[in-house]
Amino acid sequence: MxxxxxxxxxxxxxxxxxxLAVKDIPFEIEYIELSNKPQWFFDISPNGQVPVLITENDTILFESDAIVEYLDDKYAPIESLSPEQKALDRAWxxxxxxxxxxxxGTMSSKDKETFESRFESLAKAFAKAEKKLTGKRFFKGESISNVDIAWLPLLHRALIIKQGSGFDMLAEYPKVQQWQSELYNSGLMNKAVPDDFIEVFSHFYLTNNYLASLKNNNQQGCMPKSQCDTRATSLSCCG
Ligand SMILES: N[C@@H](CCC(=O)N[C@@H](CS)C(=O)NCC(=O)O)C(=O)O
Structure with a gap:
């Protein structure tokens, strides 16, 4: 496996x-701590970074772009694409x-000024997507593509930050918000993280920083009631 x-x-x-989840490919997973990388990881990983994927032939793959392409080549793409569309999907x-x-970096910012200047550059990405989205369920239409998969981590994290601190990275981008909801409702966001992700993530990004100060000052620093039952979270349910 x-x-x-x-x-x-x-x-x-x-x-x-x-x-992997969208293609239903079974896989084993081993988590490491980046602050204390084990020697075996240095031995196998050319760039010292995760993700590393060890194929069924024991080939060590690295760089997420290359791994996603490998999964398409090996296990068939989720849709068949012209060379032009493939290039566009990679670009998006x-x-x-x-x-x-x-x-x-934005989420880790310690103070408002740093947060705002870093967020400015992130917001440009969301603005670009807002301009491109056409109001369909997903980026290109009614089904999930590799472009949705690439944006999923940004949109998932924006959602947790909104629920945890009240700060909405997508406040000015209604089409991106809709896309975020569709991706959340597809179940794929939660399939692509460990069970304790919200806890681990919140411990890192919603503690001792600018976002944590918003969480402490903001009544919205709680989980909407409708979602309390379905999500593992360290946040309390809104009153
Ligand atoms: N270009 C790499 C980036 C991967 C990356 O930055 N991984 C981070 C964790 S999110 C990492 O392993 N950092 C440890 C390090 O750089 O020493 C990819 O696409 O796979």
Whole structure:
């Protein structure tokens, strides 16, 4: 069985897990701590980063773009595409993945000024998507594509931040909000993270920083009642 080497909070890992989940590919997973990488990981990983995917032939794959392409080549793409459409899908996927670390940096900001200046650059990605979306369920139509899978980590994290702090990264982007809801309702966001993701994520991104101060000052720092039953969360249910 293929094996994914992961870190619980990593958006690049979440993208790969979503690609595996959407194709229903069984896989084993092993989590490591990036602050204390084991020697065996250094031995196998050319760039020292997760995700690493170990194929059924024991080939070590790295770089999430390459892994997602491999999954398409090996297990058949979720749709058949012309070369042009494939290139466009890769380009739109890149518009998301190049902002993963920007979003992580934004969420980690210690103060308002840093948060706002970092968010400005992240918001440009959402603005670009807002302009491109046509009001269909997903990015290109009624079914999930690789572009949706690439954007899923950004949209999932924006959702948890909104529920945890009251700050809505998508406040000015109604079509992106709708897309976020469709992806959440598809169940794929939660299939692409470990069971304790919200707890681990909130511990890292909603503690001792600017977003945590919003959470403490903001009555919205709680989970909407309708979602309390379905989500593992460290947040309380709204009154
Ligand atoms: N370009 C890589 C980026 C992966 C990446 O940045 N992974 C982070 C965790 S989210 C990591 O392993 N960081 C540890 C390090 O750089 O030492 C990919 O697409 O797979």
């Amino acid at each position: 293929i094996k994914l080497i992961s870190f619980k909070n990593c958006p690049f890992v979440q993208r790969v897990m979503a690609a 996927s890149y518009q998301a993945s190049k902002h993963y670390m920007v979003q992580c």
